Amino acid sequence: MHPNFILFLAIFFSLSSCTSKDNTSILSDNNEEIEYLESLAIQATKDRRLTTPKNNSAFLFYRKILLLNANHQGAIEGISNLSEIYLSWAIRSIESLEFLRAKEYVRKAEFLDPDNLNIVSVRKMLAKRSQQKTILFSLSKENIVQRAVSQRTFEAIANNLSGLDSYVIIESPNDADGRWIYQKINEITSKRIKASFRTGRSSSILIFQ
Incomplete structure (x- = not known):
């Protein structure tokens, strides 16, 4: 090679x-x-x-x-x-x-x-x-603590929860109060409502119609 x-x-x-x-x-x-x-x-x-x-x-x-x-x-x-x-x-x-x-x-x-x-x-x-119309319900702190919100108040809330698009935002100082409010609303509605929760100084329910 x-x-x-x-x-x-x-x-x-x-x-x-x-x-x-x-x-x-x-x-x-x-x-x-x-x-x-x-x-x-x-x-x-x-x-x-x-x-x-x-x-x-x-x-x-x-x-x-x-x-x-x-x-x-x-x-x-x-x-x-x-x-x-x-x-x-x-x-x-x-x-x-x-x-x-x-x-x-x-x-x-x-x-x-x-x-x-x-x-x-x-x-x-x-x-x-x-774009949805909204209605705000403010609840007394004392009534929430004592679980003494009137049935008439919850009925008024339920009357505004008509339609498939109804939705609520529940605001309360703590989770227990928010869950109680949600439970009371569901007790007088025919269908379980769609809701979200947020923490705030007061208790309120904001309804989207």
């Missing part, structure tokens, strides 16, 4: 070996960086830093992962999860009558994941709640 050919083969295999080692090193470095970015994204999500601040948010860290690996399932699912979190915040804001805030949360959810099928239902919920 010609000496030059032998030299060529030696150089070729040497270069191939170096290239293989370099590629392995790059992949190893990428994996370490991805793991680090994932940990940052998870912590940012726990801290409610979903998309802001822009330079220290979960969305930013997931995007950096996708730049290293466009098919990284954890990052793809992570961004989808951020969208779901915004929708859960939107629902909570709707129930608290904070419609502008809810609208902003829905917008962010759609920005993160335009294909999220839950966006449509939350947007419909927002439109319906923001």
Whole structure:
């Protein structure tokens, strides 16, 4: 065999070996960086830093992962999860009558994941709640504590709970009072009412018709 050919083969295999080692090193470095970015994204999500601040948010860290690996399932699912979190915040804001805030949360959810099928239902919920007529019943703190709210008061509340779209928000200083109010309303209604609860200094029932 010609000496030059032998030299060529030696150089070729040497270069191939170096290239293989370099590629392995790059992949190893990428994996370490991805793991680090994932940990940052998870912590940012726990801290409610979903998309802001822009330079220290979960969305930013997931995007950096996708730049290293466009098919990284954890990052793809992570961004989808951020969208779901915004929708859960939107629902909570709707129930608290904070419609502008809810609208902003829905917008962010759609920005993160335009294909999220839950966006449509939350947007419909927002439109319906923001347009519904409301009636507020304020209840005496003393009567609530003594469980002495008159039957006539609960009957008046029940009379305004007609229709499939009826919905109430019960506000009370503690969970026990709120549950008692809900129980008393259900005792005089033909169907179990849809309700949400929130803590406040006074007791009241807000009806959406």
